Amino acid sequence: MDGSRRAFLKTAGCAILGAGLAAPIARTVGGAVSADATPGELKAGRWAIVVDVRKCLQRENCRACIDACHVAHNVPLIKNPAHEIKWIWKEPFKDTFEAEAHPHLDKGLAGQHVLVLCNHCDNPPCVRVCPTKATWKRADGIVMMDQHRCIGCRYCIAGCPYGSRSFNWQDPRPFITTGIKPEYPTRMKGVVEKCTFCTERLLKGLAPACVEVCNKVAGPGTMTFGDIRDPGSDVVRMLKTGFSIRRKPGLGTEPQIFYLV
Amino acid sequence: MYDTGKIMTGLAAVLVMLTLPFWYSAATGKAVEKHDPVLPKTEKKCVESRQYMRDSHMDLLNRWRDAVVREDRHTYVSQDGTRYEMSLTNTCMKCHVERAQFCDKCHTYMGESPFCWDCHLDRKGVL
Amino acid sequence: MLEKALHGSRRYWTLIGFLSAVALVGVVAYLKQLSTGLVITGLSRDVPWGMYIAQFTFLVGVAASAVMVVLPYYLHDFKAFGRLAILGEFLAIGAVTMCMLFIFVDMGQPTRVLNVILHPTLNSLMFWDMMVLSGYLVINVLVAYVTFTSENKGVHPPSWIKPIIILSIPWAVSIHTVTAFLYSGLGARPFWLTAILAPRFLASAFASGPSLLIIFCLVLRKYTKFDAGEEAIRKLSEIVTYAMAANIFFVLVELFTALYSGIPEHKHHFQYLFFGLHGHNALVPYMWTSQFLAVTSLVLLLIPKIRTNFKYLFAICVGVIAAIWIEKGLGMVVTGFIPSPLGKVTEYGPTLLEGLITLGIYAGGFLIITLLYKIAVSVREELEA
Numbered sequence: 001m002d003g004s005r006r007a008f009l010k011t012a013g014c015a016i017l018g019a020g021l022a023a024p025i026a027r028t029v030g031g032a033v034s035a036d037a038t039p040g041e042l043k044a045g046r047w048a049i050v051v052d053v054r055k056c057l058q059r060e061n062c063r064a065c066i067d068a069c070h071v072a073h074n075v076p077l078i079k080n081p082a083h084e085i086k087w088i089w090k091e092p093f094k095d096t097f098e099a100e101a102h103p104h105l106d107k108g109l110a111g112q113h114v115l116v117l118c119n120h121c122d123n124p125p126c127v128r129v130c131p132t133k134a135t136w137k138r139a140d141g142i143v144m145m146d147q148h149r150c151i152g153c154r155y156c157i158a159g160c161p162y163g164s165r166s167f168n169w170q171d172p173r174p175f176i177t178t179g180i181k182p183e184y185p186t187r188m189k190g191v192v193e194k195c196t197f198c199t200e201r202l203l204k205g206l207a208p209a210c211v212e213v214c215n216k217v218a219g220p221g222t223m224t225f226g227d228i229r230d231p232g233s234d235v236v237r238m239l240k241t242g243f244s245i246r247r248k249p250g251l252g253t254e255p256q257i258f259y260l261v
Numbered sequence: 262m263y264d265t266g267k268i269m270t271g272l273a274a275v276l277v278m279l280t281l282p283f284w285y286s287a288a289t290g291k292a293v294e295k296h297d298p299v300l301p302k303t304e305k306k307c308v309e310s311r312q313y314m315r316d317s318h319m320d321l322l323n324r325w326r327d328a329v330v331r332e333d334r335h336t337y338v339s340q341d342g343t344r345y346e347m348s349l350t351n352t353c354m355k356c357h358v359e360r361a362q363f364c365d366k367c368h369t370y371m372g373e374s375p376f377c378w379d380c381h382l383d384r385k386g387v388l
Numbered sequence: 389m390l391e392k393a394l395h396g397s398r399r400y401w402t403l404i405g406f407l408s409a410v411a412l413v414g415v416v417a418y419l420k421q422l423s424t425g426l427v428i429t430g431l432s433r434d435v436p437w438g439m440y441i442a443q444f445t446f447l448v449g450v451a452a453s454a455v456m457v458v459l460p461y462y463l464h465d466f467k468a469f470g471r472l473a474i475l476g477e478f479l480a481i482g483a484v485t486m487c488m489l490f491i492f493v494d495m496g497q498p499t500r501v502l503n504v505i506l507h508p509t510l511n512s513l514m515f516w517d518m519m520v521l522s523g524y525l526v527i528n529v530l531v532a533y534v535t536f537t538s539e540n541k542g543v544h545p546p547s548w549i550k551p552i553i554i555l556s557i558p559w560a561v562s563i564h565t566v567t568a569f570l571y572s573g574l575g576a577r578p579f580w581l582t583a584i585l586a587p588r589f590l591a592s593a594f595a596s597g598p599s600l601l602i603i604f605c606l607v608l609r610k611y612t613k614f615d616a617g618e619e620a621i622r623k624l625s626e627i628v629t630y631a632m633a634a635n636i637f638f639v640l641v642e643l644f645t646a647l648y649s650g651i652p653e654h655k656h657h658f659q660y661l662f663f664g665l666h667g668h669n670a671l672v673p674y675m676w677t678s679q680f681l682a683v684t685s686l687v688l689l690l691i692p693k694i695r696t697n698f699k700y701l702f703a704i705c706v707g708v709i710a711a712i713w714i715e716k717g718l719g720m721v722v723t724g725f726i727p728s729p730l731g732k733v734t735e736y737g738p739t740l741l742e743g744l745i746t747l748g749i750y751a752g753g754f755l756i757i758t759l760l761y762k763i764a765v766s767v768r769e770e771l772e773a
Contacts, residue, residue, distance in 0.1 A: 031338050081432075151500045158574060162729060162730075171425065183350060
């Protein structure tokens with residue numbers, strides 16, 4: 001009796017498992033995803049941004065790039081610093097470039113704030129640690145995020161040496177006070193988000209929102225976006241105009257945001 | 262069989278619980294009516310056949326999602342050769358303007374709450 | 389066999405009732421977190437991991453420590469651990485279950501937990517941790533079930549189980565090593581970026597786990613007819629002594645490197661932990677308590693007269709567990725984030741709901757351990773009757 005009951009349960013279990021596995025296999029197939037590139041899309045071997053700190057600092061309270069980015073991407077405005085979401089923002093020079101700061105640094109620089117955003121590292125630690133491939137490096141170097149895939153473990157936040165990633169501790173929608181833009185999705189609670197170099201704008205042939213507005217407001221060349229592998233590109237040209245530094249270069253992450261100082 | 266009484270009572274209780282929805286509607290006469298989704302008046306044809314969309318729209322949307330977000334591919338070629346931009350808000354919701362009139366009708370009836378709407382919006386920007 | 393858990397004394401049922409009630413409160417608190425988000429915790433942008441991940445880390449150690457009973461018994465045929473082996477395995481089962489629950493409640497999107505398996509990512513230590521933990525659970529359930537049923541029937545366990553038991557030994561080491569690698573592979577967090585993290589984790593695990601086992605043995609001796617044997621408990625206390633000595637040594641090694649080299653990004657974390665940084669010192673009293681308890685228990689353990697007195701031993705084990713719990717379950721995780729990579733000091737303290745969820749998981753884990761131990765005890769009592 002006991003043996004046969006056990007055998008029955010085993011068979012029944014296997015049958016249920018089999019039925020469950022058969023369902024996804026028997027799924028129908030529809031049309032095909034085209035491999036063609038989108039016409040007019042901006043393409044690059046390796047995207048990068050050059051920030052001309054000298055020009056940026058001349059406009060101390062300027063928030064043009066920050067507002068443009070945060071409005072375009074439905075980034076919520078959360079007052080509590082513990083739960084803030086930020087894609088691009090300003091940090092004191094001495095904290096951003098810890099290794100470069102010293103007590104005798106030019107006062108003009110030491111007390112100033114510089115622009116920080118995701119560095120779209122060539123060797124991104126966030127990508128290395130993510131357990132679900134919810135974040136990865138695209139062929140053009142952009143470190144992308146798939147909020148559908150993200151399980152919200154925050155390992156990428158622990159791995160990022162720049163504090164560039166934000167977690168949605170709560171539903172962000174009530175905090176989007178500037179009016180939600182329906183053409184760009186918001187995020188849900190429990191997932192990580194960050195700067196994407198405006199992949200949705202590159203697709204339409206436009207530069208990232210921050211770069212576009214910055215060059216209008218602060219003058220051309222304050223922020224430059226381009227292909228760092230192309231010797232004739234604007235970013236390569238800008239880097240020749242002065243001395244440039246990157247954040248925490250010693251960690252081997254190879255950041256792709258360059259600061260002209 | 263040992264404990265015949267207990268086992269039979271247990272089985273009967275489970276049976277009653279499983280069929281409870283039927284007894285409930287029979288007793289109250291308040292069966293949930295099926296709500297037909299409102300189809301767009303401007304368009305006659307969806308991305309794929311009606312049957313395919315009914316059965317597999319969720320698979321289609323998952324494929325679109327992965328192609329757009331993860332592979333940077335944005336064009337879909339349907340079985341009849343028409344090309345579409347793969348976008349929930351910009352393609353699907355261009356015709357099915359109001360989520361409440363279309364998506365929600367069946368989803369609510371089926372007790373489904375897909376997490377699409379936690380992030381994506383319909384064309385009216387209705388949350 | 390399982391039905392043994394359904395018949396017990398009034399005391400047994402009171403314990404079951406209490407643990408169930410606390411677990412239930414935890415479930416209710418978790419439902420609140422599930423609907424509102426992790427905003428209900430004390431976690432923040434700067435300190436994204438806290439109580440849950442720290443408990444997970446501490447309990448991986450408790451789970452791994454089963455090897456300290458399994459190894460002498462099965463590899464060295466140390467007969468005195470005969471009755472203890474099953475207790476160690478059952479403790480491991482409870483501890484691994486708690487580990488998994490702590491990871492689960494820490495997730496922002498828990499319904500997507502299977503993404504880790506659906507999209508296996510070999511470069512992520514989190515993936516490997518999930519693999520080794522589930523593997524360890526399966527191994528322990530299998531080994532415990534097979535050896536226990538054989539003992540129950542009075543026969544030798546089948547020979548095929550032996551290689552699996554042997555496998556469980558390196559596997560136990562692997563779960564805590566992989567857990568240490570979760571932290572020590574991050575260039576962004578200099579506090580954890582130390583090769584000694586994994587050895588330190590193992591040393592503290594082999595002190596806290598066997599201490600917990602000693603406490604359980606002493607409780608079972610007092611309230612049931614199950615006696616692990618004096619020799620076994622003595623041996624365990626020696627293991628705790630060695631492990632505790634190693635643990636304190638490793639901490640000192642760590643402190644020397646960070647403080648003598650004086651490299652700010654390494655030094656600042658230890659400064660925060662032991663002295664406070666920029667006026668923030670929430671963890672300072674706890675850390676000094678932990679160090680005091682650790683050193684005191686080691687000194688007492690080193691004195692044979694005290695170590696062999698079970699009354700004192702009980703108190704010492706409580707001290708060892710408290711010291712390591714503060715060090716691992718409070719200080720280790722949070723301090724990695726303080727100061728932040730941008731030099732900010734944001735402190736962390738768990739909220740009430742976070743505390744209730746934590747207690748709920750502990751209650752659930754101890755419920756599992758209680759039920760399993762009850763079965764072990766009843767079977768043993770029957771065999772001896």
